[in-house]
Amino acid sequence: MVDPVVFRPRLEIGKIVARSFTLALGNAALLVPIAVAFEVLRQALDWLLQGKNPLIAMAATVKGPGAHESPIDALLQLPGDLIHGIATAAMVWIAYSTLACRPTSLADVSAAVGRNVVAIALVQLAGAALWAVGDAIEGAMNVVPGLVMLAWLIAAVYVLLCWWVAIPAAIVENRGAFSALRRSADLTRGQRGAIVGISAVIALIFLVPAGAVWFASGLGFPQDAEIALLSPLGLAATVLEIAALILAATSTTAIYADLRVFKDGAAPPA
DSSP: OOOOOOOOOOOOHHHHHHHHHHHHHHTHHHHHHHHHHHHHHHHHHHHHHHOOOTTEEEEEEOOOTTOOOOHHHHHHHHHHHHHHHHHHHHHHHHHHHHHTTOOOOHHHHHHHHHHHHHHHHHHHHHHHHHHHHHHHHHHTTTTSOHHHHHHHHHHHHHHHHHTTTHHHHHHHHTOOHHHHHHHHHHHHTTTHHHHHHHHHHHHHHHHHHHHHHHHHHTOOSOSEEEEESSSHHHHHHHHHHHHHHHHHHHHHHHHHHHHHHHHHOOOOOO
């Protein structure tokens, strides 16, 4: 007897990318202020904790041989990472509310984030810890072989794909951090290749304008170079960064919504 063919629905890259842009444009009135607030807070934290000039929009520094991020540098970046997670969660809530045909407001967003802020923070810290391991390995490159770094990089990418929709799971389903990470690993099983494809398409879309800004700056690849925030190129770079933050959140939401349909039989997104 021949076993019946089991149909496994797949994420459609073109549909997810199109829906991501639709969600971003349709909710711009709520998403843009959140993304701008995150960018302002990030710049302020970089200034207060790391002494970085808050009026610099983009800086390129080429590390010398053996240079790597120190544990202190990683710790100083944690507040920015946490704010990034909270901003992402807020934008995910807005985008998912749209897909669920549920009206929302900044007050609703604040309440949803407040209920789940601990889980969101722990999920974000899990990702930061993953990269901290990489920094430790990079710092020990004189001791460990390069293959170890390569093995870690492959493992890190796999884990991040498993955790891709952990923040949506935390804020939409009111899950704790570990439950959200497990839920994300379950939802993304069998779909991680498509997630890579979706991310690659969105990255390529941003590559053209980002490359144009970089080319226009005339920076090339110097040892240390900066673009002032209060300049046409600086503002363009900041706008691109804000747009990328929004698209990352809306694409993650679109992926999560379809994965819930596949796994739970939830109502398909609008």
